Amino acid sequence: MTLSLDIRHRLGDFRLDARFETGGGLVALFGRSGAGKTSLVNIIAGLIRPDEGRVGIDDAVLVDTSRGVFVPRHKRRIGYVFQEGRLFPHLTVRQNLVYGRWFTPQGSRCDDSLDKVVELLGIGGLLERRPGRLSGGEKQRVAIGRALLADPRLLLMDEPLASLDEARKAEILPYIERLRDQARVPIVYVSHSIAEVARLATTIVLLSEGKVAAVGPAAEVMHRLDLFPLTGRAEAGAIIEAEVVGHDERFGLTELRSRAGVWRLPRLDADVGARMRLRVRARDVMIAKSAPSDLSALNVLPGVVADIAAREGPIVEVRLDCGGEALVARVTRYSAERLGLAPGVPVYALIKSVALDRRSLSGPLQGSVGGEASDA
Amino acid sequence: MEWMTLSPEEWTAVRLSLKVAVVATLVSLPFGIAIAMALARGRFWGHTLLNGLVLMPLILPPVVTGYLLLILFGRKGPIGAFLADTFGIVFSFRWTGAALACGVMGFPLLVRAIRLSIEAVDTRLEEAAGTLGANRAWVFATVTLPLMLPGIIAGMILCFAKAMGEFGATITFVSNIPGETQTLPSAIYTFTQVPGGDAGAMRLTLVSIAISMLALTASEVMARLANRRLDVE
Numbered sequence: 001m002t003l004s005l006d007i008r009h010r011l012g013d014f015r016l017d018a019r020f021e022t023g024g025g026l027v028a029l030f031g032r033s034g035a036g037k038t039s040l041v042n043i044i045a046g047l048i049r050p051d052e053g054r055v056g057i058d059d060a061v062l063v064d065t066s067r068g069v070f071v072p073r074h075k076r077r078i079g080y081v082f083q084e085g086r087l088f089p090h091l092t093v094r095q096n097l098v099y100g101r102w103f104t105p106q107g108s109r110c111d112d113s114l115d116k117v118v119e120l121l122g123i124g125g126l127l128e129r130r131p132g133r134l135s136g137g138e139k140q141r142v143a144i145g146r147a148l149l150a151d152p153r154l155l156l157m158d159e160p161l162a163s164l165d166e167a168r169k170a171e172i173l174p175y176i177e178r179l180r181d182q183a184r185v186p187i188v189y190v191s192h193s194i195a196e197v198a199r200l201a202t203t204i205v206l207l208s209e210g211k212v213a214a215v216g217p218a219a220e221v222m223h224r225l226d227l228f229p230l231t232g233r234a235e236a237g238a239i240i241e242a243e244v245v246g247h248d249e250r251f252g253l254t255e256l257r258s259r260a261g262v263w264r265l266p267r268l269d270a271d272v273g274a275r276m277r278l279r280v281r282a283r284d285v286m287i288a289k290s291a292p293s294d295l296s297a298l299n300v301l302p303g304v305v306a307d308i309a310a311r312e313g314p315i316v317e318v319r320l321d322c323g324g325e326a327l328v329a330r331v332t333r334y335s336a337e338r339l340g341l342a343p344g345v346p347v348y349a350l351i352k353s354v355a356l357d358r359r360s361l362s363g364p365l366q367g368s369v370g371g372e373a374s375d376a
Numbered sequence: 377m378e379w380m381t382l383s384p385e386e387w388t389a390v391r392l393s394l395k396v397a398v399v400a401t402l403v404s405l406p407f408g409i410a411i412a413m414a415l416a417r418g419r420f421w422g423h424t425l426l427n428g429l430v431l432m433p434l435i436l437p438p439v440v441t442g443y444l445l446l447i448l449f450g451r452k453g454p455i456g457a458f459l460a461d462t463f464g465i466v467f468s469f470r471w472t473g474a475a476l477a478c479g480v481m482g483f484p485l486l487v488r489a490i491r492l493s494i495e496a497v498d499t500r501l502e503e504a505a506g507t508l509g510a511n512r513a514w515v516f517a518t519v520t521l522p523l524m525l526p527g528i529i530a531g532m533i534l535c536f537a538k539a540m541g542e543f544g545a546t547i548t549f550v551s552n553i554p555g556e557t558q559t560l561p562s563a564i565y566t567f568t569q570v571p572g573g574d575a576g577a578m579r580l581t582l583v584s585i586a587i588s589m590l591a592l593t594a595s596e597v598m599a600r601l602a603n604r605r606l607d608v609e
Contacts, residue, residue, distance in 0.1 A: 045507055073506040074514075080507040086500055090522045099518075103509030150508045 001186040003027065003154065007043055007053030007063070016040065016050075016210040025202030026180045026187045028218070030194070031230070035207040037190045041156045044188065045080050046073030057154055074103065079147030079155040079185070083162050085139040087131035093142050094127040100150025117145045120182065121175055137168035141175060148183065155179075158190045169196075176200060194235045198222060198279040206230055223326040225309035225317045228282075236317075237281035238328045244274045253298075253353070260322035264298040265353050282317055284355035285329035288348045289339050299351040303327065305341050320349050382579055388555050389563035390583055396471060396559055397539035400479035401532050404486055408531065412490035433545075434484040442548025445477055449549075473550035474557045478542045482535035489534055493527020494520070526602040533595035540587060560584055 006019040016036045029037045042048040044055060046062065049070055055063040057078075062071045079100075087096050097114065118124050121141045131139060140160050147155055157176070161169045177200065180187060191197050197204060201218040208230050214221050219239040221227065228236045242256035242263055252267040256276060263278065270276065291300065303322030316336050320327045327349050331341075341347070382390070414420070415427055433441045449456040449467045459465045467473035497520055505515045543561040550557040552566060564580045567573030 047503055047507075072511070073503075074509050074511045076507075077509070078507060080504065082500070082504060084500075086498075086504040088501060088505070088519060099505070099510075100508035103511075103514070146508065 001154065002056075002058055003044070003186070003188065004056045005040075005044065005054070007040075007050040007055065009039065009043065009048070009050040009052070011039060014039075014210060016043075018207070018210070018212050020205050020212050020215045022203045022205065022215065024186045026176075026189055026200050027203045027205060028197040028201035029188060029190045029205050029207060030197045030201075031192065031207035031213075032232075033192055034209075035192075036210040037192075037207055038158055040207070041080075041158050041188060041190055044154075045078050045156055046071065046076050077151065077153050079150055079152030081140070081143050081147050081155065081157040081160045083159045085131070085136075085143040087134075087139055087142060087146070089131055091130075092127065093123065093129050093131065093134070096131065096142060097127075097145050097149055099146060104151045113149060113151075117148050120178060121145045135168070136164050137171045140164065140168075140172055144175070144179070148179075148185065152185060155185045155187045156190075157187060159192070160189075161191075161193075161196065173199065194232055195279065198237070198239050199277060219326070222279075223319060223328050225307060225319055225328070228309065228317055233317075233330075234283065235281060236328065236330075237279055237284070238326050240278040240280055240325060240327075242276050242278055244268070244270045244272050244276060246272060258325055260303070260325040260327065260349075261299075261301040263351075263353075263356075265356055278356060280327060280351060280356065282328040282330035284351055285320075285327055286350040287318065287320075287329050287331055287335070287339065287341065288350055289345075291348055292350065295350065296352070297350045298353045299349075301327070301349045301351075303347060303349055305343050305345045305347060307343060308336065308341060320347065322349060380579065382583070383576070385554060386563065386576060386580060389558055389560055389580065392471060392474075392555070392558065393540055393560035394587075396475045396478055397536050399472075399475045400482060400539040401486075401536045403475070404479040404483050404535060405528075405532065408483060408486040408490055408535075409528070412487045412494055415487070416491045416494040430487050431484045433481050438481065438542070438544025439548050441480060442477060442545035445473075445480065445545065445549040449473070449476060467550070469550050469553060469557060471550075471556055474546050474559055475539075477545040477549045478539035478559075479535075481542045481545050482538035485534040485538055486531040489531030490524065490527050493524040493530075496527070497523045526599050529598045529602060530595060533591055537588060537591050540584070540591075 001024045002021060004021040007016065009016040014036065016039055018036070018040060029040060031037055039048060043050050043063070050063060050065065052065050053063065054061070054065070061069055062076055063069060088099065091099065097117070118127070121144060123138065123141050123145060126134060126138055126142065131142070134142065144160070161172060164172070173196070179185070180200065189200060198218070204214070204216065204218050204221040205212060206214040206221055206227060213230050214224065214227055219241070222231065223238040240258045240260060242258035244254060245257045246255045247253070247267065248255065253264045254266070254268040254270065256263040256265065286297070301322045303320040305318060306321040306326070307319040309317040314333055315330060316333050318329045318331060318336065318341055320329060329349060411426070411430060415423070447453055451457065451460065451466070451468045456467055465472065467476050501523070502515050502519055505519045510518060541561060542559070543565065546557065546559060547562055552558050552562045558566070560580055560583070564577050567577035567580070
């Protein structure tokens, strides 16, 4: 799937001027509140008619103002999961789920898909209830199911977790991962949470004040130092793709291997061979010039300094190249000078195992992942 | 209990009143929904004018409304003549005229109740239905209409009750012809104008009270059912 968008739109004082093109998987529209994320998905869904521009999915043109093309929302086959669910209160969960089917062409719908989606989202026990009696997390899962069953060619999710507490978020995130990996429907996911984006995104579109600041594979956009002011300094960091290689039962540790080296984390409920994504925040990474001994931090990864962000203030961000994988460290300018950090200098990155943000750990659908240990 | 038995003439008045009220309510319903929809959602020139026109019968003396109907819908009136010649629908001195008068008098109540319920419908639910593939007609039929049902029921009950009690406009427009245009209130009025009519007036009054109570109870029950369907917590 290719989603291409090039639009200009005015909403009061706010100007949206965005242009990007992305492939399949999960595209995260990421940016601060008021960056224009929701307006952008509303334009894709057909809820807003842009002043000027073009929107297309593969060969299908949805909007082209220069040719007067505007496909109405009900003909776009774009599923939309809203922030507030928007379930129909007068219908049961089952009727909500099959609502879109009435309008799907007979040929393209398969009858076992209801069971599949119900199973995928774990909502089997709710079918005869009415939305008024569901919890926030249940409502959102039903809303996802309802959008999926309309057989969309693209699924839009506008901060589907924003109205939920941490426990409910942890409950739903694995389902969204499953969706991304199993349902084979491309997803555009709007979020201002870096933890969600780091965990879910294949591609990131970074929005700032109505403009596209960056587009690219998740890991690349996440460790670009120049974007840190936009992604949020305190939470910014790198994304590491790693594979589970073993468990240390005696100490309750899990060992993962990435291109940067071996990582040890408190025991994860994941099988050997499972692929995981770690978010390593810049503020959790220390830098040493020589390989330290007698150290409590378990993760010591050799690398070289690739880049240092030039900016004012007492703190600088340093991007490291560890075996072809990027890590970012946030250190004081004082330390950077004292260690003589400059591009090409060999260093060691030190990361405390317990500092790794468990909430952003993605992987197989299992209870303990993203569960108890919060870093806050 | 001999005096409680209705005479054939009184039965005729009761039946006629029910027929007139039911027809008036059902025929005005689609127009009421359409105009309530336009007033609640539409932005067009003449919005305020239309609103005023619909509410007018509520404020005007009923006799004035009846007289205006006589001028417009009478055998020689511009609309009345057109309808009689084209569709063969005659209003003057017929029960259909009584139904028209009752419908016009009940219309403001019907429209107001429905309009309020439309304004309470969350348009974001309609957007959601649109993204699921429903065109505007389907969105209206499957989302908007069910959600405004409590308002429609309330409006219909109000309109029906108004129609059952309508007197001034009806008697001005179609007079008081037994068996054709003599509705319950007209019949009661006639009884009070003749010597020895007290018993008849009392019987019809009791019937009137009974019908009103029934309508009110029915509206309560239906409103509760509609709310339970929405699962309001």
